[in-house]
Amino acid sequence: MPNLKVLMDRGSWGVLKSTIPPVTAPAWTSFITGRNPGKHGCFDFFMPKDNLDVMFPMNSNSICCETLYECLHRKGLRSILINLPETYPPKTSDIMISSLMTQGDNCVFPEELKEEIKQLNNYKIVPKASKDRNEWLKNIRDVERMRFECATKLLRSKEWDLFFILFSGIDWIQHNVYGELRNNPTKHAACVLYSDIDSYIGKIVEEVNDSCNIFIVSDHGFKSYKGVFYINEWLIRKGYLTVGYEPFSARPQGHLLYQELIGMIKNKKKIKPFLNYERTKNIWKIEALVTSTINKLQPFFDIDKPTHPIVRKSVAYCTSSESKGIYINSRSRFKDGIIDSDDYHRLKKRLIDELCHMKDPNSHLLFSAVYKREEIFNGPETQRAPDILLEPADFEICGGVRSRRFIQKNTNGHSMEGIFIAHGSDIKNIQNIHGLNIVDVSPTITYLLGLPIADDVDGRIINEIIKKDILEKRPIIKEKACFPLKGTEYILNDDNEIRNRLKDLG
Structure with missing residues (x-):
């Protein structure tokens, strides 16, 4: 990924520690608030409310503290957010293309943007599911290409102080083939997606002016598990x-075998001549063996599933x-x-x-x-x-x-180790910074935008990556934390659409 390498060589980078657990909903919410889940309240995509068996989808109104983009809106600055989780329903008048937890088909706000940027009419939140790997990869690439094209239009045509875009495709594909990619990092079919994303990053960097600061982060890393x-x-x-x-619903021959074994155990007179044993104690040994065998076979025959x-x-x-x-x-x-x-x-x-x-x-x-x-x-x-x-x-x-x-x-899942790359007019060139946490990114961006930091933020300003002259002329200012805005009220009649999106992604 040559464009990422250029940013690393010219900027600062390191491992970014995620939330516990390192999963999408709490991690991205910690990123955009600078706070741990104990303050923002988002621990999962769906959470229990009044009873443990009644699950409700999380949305922007579920976040219990102010986000970075709300803070900017309050200060008169403008944001463009593309595919940031937990942004639906919209809470500000900023431009937003919402993410997985969107209800219904419309994820573009304000909706009039579709008339201005025609590509937005074909925008998809997630790719069409497919059991065929090649088709699945193609569908992911199509979604990310459309996301990039829409982002480019917005970059060029709209004014903004904060621009955020999340490319989710690498996460989606790594759930399926991460282990294979590690064993074959240059020739695997999925490598083309990495080239796509790297190319998009390079073109976005070319679009912005030299005074911008660019942050590339992930909400978690990946690892292979043994099971x-x-x-x-x-x-x-x-x-x-x-x-x-x-009730038992396995194949008829499985059911007959099970019933025969049970009958043999219950009728010791029948099992004795069948196995030609003379001593009763051996019958009990056989019973124990048959019982153990049944227990081992149970998952395959779906007995009392x-x-x-x-x-x-x-x-x-x-x-x-x-x-x-x-x-x-x-x-x-x-x-x-x-x-x-x-x-x-x-x-x-x-x-x-x-x-x-x-x-x-x-x-x-x-x-x-x-x-x-x-x-x-x-x-x-x-x-x-x-x-x-x-x-x-x-x-x-x-x-x-x-x-x-x-x-x-072998299966693939999330790990605590995400990525962090910073590059721009205010950023030093430091290799491999240590001690970075996902909650540190938001207060660092807030500081570089010249704004005060909320007094309840958990993250720190990453001083070691910021040029000395910036730190000397811009003191750190704290302010009392503000309450979050209220997003558009909506009634969730059916959350199956949201659940199906998540299911299709694995």
Whole structure:
């Protein structure tokens, strides 16, 4: 990616630490607010509200503190935002093309822009899903090409003080082929997407004048996992999660085999001559062996397959793979909660103790870390987070209900290590900066725009990348944090469209 290399060689760069967990919704919200999720309140795309089994989609009105673009709007500066998560519904009169959580087809604001820039009429938030890899890659490339073309038109024709664009395609493709790309980094078919994005970045840099400061960041990194761990299946087996079951529905021969084995166990007189054993103690050994075999075969025959969690009757539950956490169904938090305050802390401690000692199929610790929510978040919204947060080691964490706890297959997921590159008229040329966090980007941009920093921001100004003369003539000014604006009210009649978008992306 030659254009990225030029920016790195001429500017400053380093590893950017993401949020815990390193997932899209909380990470980008921390980026644009400069605050941890305990202050902005966004922990996942969907979150429980009154009850643990009632999930609501997060949107711009869910963010409980002021964003960078709201701050600029309040100061009379202009923003253009393209594909920034959690920006729907719009909260300012700035130009915005919203992201995944948009309700309905229109994601362009103000809508009149479609008449002025014709490409916006064909703009798509996400690519069309396809099981064919080549077609999927083509669809991603088409979406990103259209995103770039629309961005270029806006760059040239509109006035702005902050311009943001998110190219999501690399994230989408890496979920599918990251491991393959690492093994074949130059010849893999997906490499063409990286060339596309690098080219778009180079052309955008050419469009802006020399006085601009350019930041390139990611909300997380990527890594390969050895398999998948289904946390809700573990909760079921431990008795923490209650589920509904469906009748046996496997192939007829599987059902007959199962019934025959059960019958043999129940009728010891029948099993004895069948296996020609003379001593009764051997019959019990055979019974134990057959029972063990049935248990191993159960996932393949779908015997008593769990179909849905009965959350209101459950002690604990993982609401989604994105959350990387466990909610405890406490009465103090949920209307239909079943865990009393006196039992809550004992239960949480027991869960954490069990999780900390769990091993994967290779006898390695399953989690790199297990946290109480208050250990990693701070702020008034911390109480909305999962009670326990998990950092996976070699096995990615998934929600859902499956008949097996582990699936051993190579899979790809997020990591804590994102990227950070800064280049521009106010930026030094420093290689490989350490100690960067995603919450640091917003206050740094705010400072470079000559604005005061809110007093409740968690991030720091990255002084080490800013030229000395800028720091000397521009003191850091703090101001009292302002309340967030209220976005356009809307009624969510059906969130299936949003869920399907997320499902299509994996």
